[in-house]
Amino acid sequence: MKTDQIIDNLAAELAPVRVLRPPVMRALLWLAVVGAVGAALIFRFTQWGAILPRLQTPRVAFETAATALTAITATIAAFELSIPDRSRHWAWLPVPTLLLWLAASGLGCLSNGLGMHNADGPVGESAHCFVFIMAVSVPLAVGLFWMLRRARPLEALPVAAVGTLGVAATAAFVLQFFHPFDVTVIDLALHVAAIGLVVLIGTTLRRPLLDASDGRQT
């Protein structure tokens, strides 16, 4: 078909659209809603007696802050990457805090003497952490993708990858308040595995979930 004919058809079927708000604003809106729900859950269910002393140790406070910052930066990066004229370098935004988060968690393992289980925590707690991260991340990912798909990203892969990293980090941040003991090697491995699995599921299902405008779909 001729290009002119395509232009005529596109013009003929044109309908008004609502312009998307700037990506940072949309990301902050998402973070505000998730933050409010997360805060309500934390205040309702956390055993403050066990958590507060832990949060006062510099390493745990640092790890918690790095987790929260990874969630925030990854979410902002996902919204930015979903818009055509934004730099692809946004994908690197959550990397420094992600590395700090992993380093702080690794340090926790080391201070724990690389033990396979923790004296403070019950054996088998690691599996609960895995289930917690998955159970919180999946509904969050559905909500986040619902917002991101309005942009019909040109490249779905980086959007899905950093978006799911953002929700997994959010889940891991909330988990800190229900995890009143240092991580073991198995804990850390399962946390990383859960986050990896969330990212893998999100990137695999990226096309239908994000209604992507990539080459294979238009």
Add this chain to the structure above:
Amino acid sequence: MRAAQDGDRAAYSRLLREITPFIRSMLRRHCSHTQDIEEMVQDTLLTLHRVRQTYDPKRPFSPWLASIAARRGIDGLRRRSRVARHEISTEIDAYETFADPAANSDIEALGVPEEVEQLLQRLPPRQRQALEAMKLQDMSLKEASAASGQSVGALKVNSHRAIKALRALIRETMQRR
């Protein structure tokens, strides 16, 4: 573009016509094959249409458009290299076919194209539209979808049904003779 986002069809049509040469010249820097460039231009226009809600009127238009064109250009080049991996180019500048000589005897016996045209008119309108666009005018699924307003899935089904129905009509005509 702002007017187009509000649904102004005339402004949109004017805009698309004005930006087409810019898109074409941009893509020409990456690809020399005229037919491929035109396909990438059309892809860019279709994508622009799909993501027009992402354009922020407070920001410049050209970088937004250039990002879409660049992305579609990369996709086009990838598609081309994929095709090139599976096809062999020959020295012969002709359309060589090696079909069974008897393969077209039925249709030739009908006295094409007038009689086939009459049979086509007997097909349901959506089936005929799908067949004409995809098989006779040689449009891609995407182009045929844009031209006919039918979804890609509907086009595939209607074109398949049209061929089946046409085959039955030809058989019926041949038996009557």
